[in-house]
Amino acid sequence: MSGDHAHKRHQMESGSVDYNSHKHKDKHKDREHKRERDNSKNGNSEHRSSSEKKHREKEKEQLKEKEKRKEEKFHSSDGKYGDKENGFVSPPSIKVEEDNGYHHSIKHEKSFKRERDEDDRYKHKHKKVKVENEKKVKKRKQEDDSDYEEREERKPKKRTKVEKKDTTGGKKKAKNEPEEKWKWWEEERHTDGSKWKFLEHKGPVFPPPYEPLPGHIRFYYDGKAMKLSPGAEEVATFYAKMLDHEYTTKDIFKKNFFKDWRKEMTSEEKSKIAELKKCDFTEMHKYFKALSEARKQMSKEEKQKTKEENERILQEYGFCVMDNHRERIGNFRIEPPGLFRGRGDHPKMGKLKRRIRPEDIIINCSKDSVHPRPPPGTRWKEVRHDNKVTWLVSWTENIQGSIKYIMLNPSSRIKGEKDWQKYETARRLKKCVERIRAQYREDWRSKEMRIRQRAVALYFIDKLALRAGNEKDEGETADTVGCCSLRVEHIKLYPQLDRQDFVVEFDFLGKDSIRYYNKIPVEKRVFKNLQLFLENKQPEDDLFDRLNTSILNKHLQELMDGLTAKVFRTYNASITLQQQLKELTSPDENITEKILSYNRANRAVALLCNHQRAPPKTFEKSMQNLQIKIDEKKKQLSAARKEHKAAKADAKTLRDEKSKKAVDMKKRAVERISEQLMKLEVQATDREENKQIALGTSKLNYLDPRISVAWCKKWGVSIEKIYNKTQREKFAWAIDMADEDFEF
């Protein structure tokens, strides 16, 4: 943009701020105004033995004591932060403004000291275990140094030993004996930067090779049947399978597909097949539909066979041995070839995602492990032994050139530790968030434009839980933004709107091209600053032209060790859940109502984080069915009440035992039906409120599970009502360590 410098200079002068860090960006020239994007999609927006139980309780008592001492320590000096952190009110996607002034004092210095102390405590507990582990590592190191062949010979024995020792995992074991869970959270973490000391796995599972279509399934070009070469046919099947998907109605998808498909054609095919619209894939499409239907119609025995085969593959490839423990791998299958399904208006949608071969694969494992073998007649691209990373397998995909990884399941130690650490960082933020807020409020008056921009952006990240907003490659990805990458066209300023002062309207596409739409009143100084930032800019110019995520995160790092923009999202999500649970849960609610309250608190967070989903395709129908059930239940209730009344009248005249019993029976029936009706109504409310909101994302990624565990324990709600099996496995650490007094 040639006029960029000039108009920004003017803006700086009028704003009496410095010019020195002026960044020039030239990235908007081809941007289209994409207001009419895909709005339909985006929308507007354990049972243990008694001895084990006792042992566990004892451990918990000790942990409880520790936690209590910690909390006392915390509240004795920092009690003022313990109450209200994030005043979440309706509308729930906006947090209440807290004008708490500036609180920089010695107290904060103290809190920093405590943060470090706490971290140290976390690092140094269970020293005993570490000594043991170190011995094992030493032993392995010695083995490393010995003769390779000798080592090769010893391996199977050693492996057996490891597997014998293992208590964490395989289903076989779980079926035969009570499963003893490994409490990694009671053990020492690696402190040398390594992620593991020993890693052994079987490598990835490749998708099956392409099976050519049967002879009677034909492709037609311009009305004439045409036999395709195997390569071209395979790619054609990718398209044929997607025929009833919306993707195949999009021009970019079709264009990209056709271009990449042509690359797979023989020269003869290329010369014949010139236009996609003359291609007829319907026979292929019907064939795949029939196959899918046939799979559904398989006999019980056939289905059982498939299940057993999948289980065998899972047992063979779905686990690895990491530091003496058998751990579940997350995604051990290589992504099959197909057509790229980018989200939103992705410029590369429809492109061919090529088949990954062993020669594309990098294996990561211990030197002293039994290395995975490539399929016969092939070789791996590389076998490396990097214990500074957590991945087992990687390859580079051909669409964006990005690296794909095979990593461990969320229930693994390596993922769990990281998750726990994430919430601890967010809890540290809780201790200093008021100081940080006071600081950015102060910065709104700075003489330097870059500082003002940084402060306003941080305010949005804190108040609205916006994502950081890294810069993206234009033309390579969908045009989506986060806070730092907001453009002028994404906000509108209203000095007054709906009887509120200083309203900012946000309208932009965020991650996954999900629309963020929100109107919020802001503080006057924020509003004035935004006006200043907008001066002399074009719609496609950056709102924060002197800011990026790197600058912002560097600043945040100075404010608190480990603080980044995304910590605010975790912090605000978790603190909101905690506050909402306190506010919404009432002691006189029954379990069903309490769960509704929990879901409402969860929903408040999902709204704050803008976790949307497309309404389920069967939503209307399932709501109708539920309503029919409710209506029927109401009729039943009214009939039961009448019968109860009649029975009472009978009992009054007859005055015998039989009629008394009848009254009791009818009364119980009324109670039972009322309860059933209440459950149905709660279900309907819950479902309606969840129509366009995805609760899972916040539950899995933003809400400190200890808050939920504490809530369950406090109110006698079983944890199974809140977390399903997978979630309980992921949050095993939290379920084990949090008691009802846990405070985020």
Added chain:
DNA sequence: GCTCTCACTTAGCACGCCGTTC
């Protein structure tokens, strides 16, 4: 201070399994 790469987390969608109801 910038770009680029790499590693990792966060995200919504699709599908099929399994429980419920008749």
Added chain:
DNA sequence: GAACGGCGTGCTAAGTGAGAGC
């Protein structure tokens, strides 16, 4: 035993952020 519907699960895209290298 069939039909139905909800939910769990797998899949993989799309983010964040650190750090290397210039």
